[in-house]
Amino acid sequence: MIMNALVRKQRLILLVSLGLIVVTAVAGMGLGYASLSFDRLIPVLFGHGTFKEDFVLFSVRLPRIVITLLSGMALALAGSILQSVTRNDLADPGLIGINSGAGVAIAVFFLYFPIDVGSFVYVLPLVAFVGALITAALIYLFAYSRTNGLDPIRLVLVGVGFSLALSGIMIVIISSAERSKVDFIAKWIAGNIWGTDWPFIWALLPWVILLIPFTLYKSVRLNLLSLGDETAIGVGLKLERERLVLIMTAVAASASAVSVTGGIAFIGLMAPHIAKALVGPRNQLFIPVAVLIGGWLLLIADTVGRNLVDPDGIPAGIMVSVIGGPYFVYLLLKK
Template sequence: MIEPALIRKQRMSLCILLALITITVVIGTGLGYSSLSYDRLIPTLLGQGTFKEEFVLFSIRLPRIIITLLAGMALALSGAILQGITRNDLADPGIIGINSGAGVAIAVFFLFFPIKAGSFVYLLPLVAFVGALITAGVIYIFSYNRNEGLQPVKLVLVGVGFSMALSGAMIVLISSAERSKVDFIVKWLSGNIWGTDWPFILAILPWLVILVPFTLYKANRLNLLGLSEPTAIGVGVSIEKERIVLLLTAVALAAAAVSVTGGITFVGLMAPHIAKALVGPRNQLFIPVAILIGGWLLLLADTIGRNLVEPDGIPAGIIVALIGAPYFMYLLLKK
């Protein structure tokens, strides 16, 4: 039974976050290299704008904003799942190497396989998922002990090691590639939001539509996995089966996000922590809040980054890292 006070607190948090997202979206649509007057937003949305206004809004601003929002949500949910199944507050798809695995797979696919422009967008999340899945599986094997099960601290350490190794592999891959392809991969590595067209939204949206409800359905299982293993087994939870299913879910979410945004870290670390501080540790309560926080954090970082330096701005991944790295150190020292 969830206390009514906590439910009210969650609803209030969701309303505040929705308001923050709305404000950031409105500000973001008006700012940029080609500015759009705020008093022209509603007429342009209703089809009463000039050709320039409609082009800026519908072809440049809105696709990027929606992609960033969806990717931030996916990364936050992935981080929440990883922290739940590992019982480790430092788990994040970027920190433990899942994003790097997806990145190497995308680099190999982009550099060495013939790609048709029409199918490229929709294949990227699948390619990223395969790379992230292989990486997550290897990390899981190295972190698993037959007698003690999954060792959370070891998982983070192994993941950090794999992340560094895969970053080295990425450098080797791009060292002999064509200049144009190298530019794309470098942008991807820095966390530059590159998937800024409507097809990219169609590529990432189905993953969220399926996996967000599935995770909320599994929220009580995540609560039980957060307990000690004897307790979870005692109430009838098949620990390894649930962990593997939820790990696949986290990998799929992270892979779908980074396939269109590049290597973004720390969103999956910060969003669940902030959500737990607001509404408590029950997954049914904090996961919806974490999803909105993740979307807002990445959207805010991208809005700030792309308007700091014209015309290209600073990649959102760098802005998030400037906030997230000190937060990670704080958690590391605290835990």
């Protein structure tokens, strides 16, 4: 009975989250430097708009909305996995250095490797994944102990240390680059949604489509991992293999997102917490809710930030940090 009630509650929350996403997306389509009246949205969507209206909606607004939504979902998924695997409620790919590793890899690739315009969009998530995976492997090695296993507190401390070190490396890289390329890296660091064309959506979409169902398939194993190593081993779980597979899944989700949105933190921290508070700690229940909440949080942060200051607005990464920073401190004091 309790489980049935939770499932019904989850479905209701999913519907509410979808409603919030639709309302925010509609607001994002109409608001902006080049205004598009709301009563014209339906006709334009069905191909009855002027050239200007078609350009504003299909070439500027709609790709940005879709890419922001997908990226927020991927970041929330990564945070959900990391919190369950490490048993640490403060785990977030942006806070423990994984996003920074992806950023350094993107910066090195962008500055020092020949770029083919046709394949650049699709190669970028792979480059980010390699950088993030190397960083995650190093963090795991430094945080892991043969006697105590993976220490959740040590993981966060090591991750924060790596994040600071990689930020220093990024500064060194920027100082030796030419001005035009520095502007791109600076926008990436600020979390400015820059991959706002349809090709970036096609590059990100397969990652999201594959990783979300795979994580839900692994949700029972995530439940066991979140209970502790002894419990997981006691029920016959191949601990290290499952942990590594799931960490790689989190790294892939995070890297694919930040490769087109920039260095955005706190989405992977806040969305799982909100979802757990609503439907409880079972991964099969809270992960779908967290994914939708993460997409909505980044979408509303970008929509609000984009319209606060004309013409460029405030980067979504900064808007999220304004909320996420105090929330992180609150969790730190609470835990």
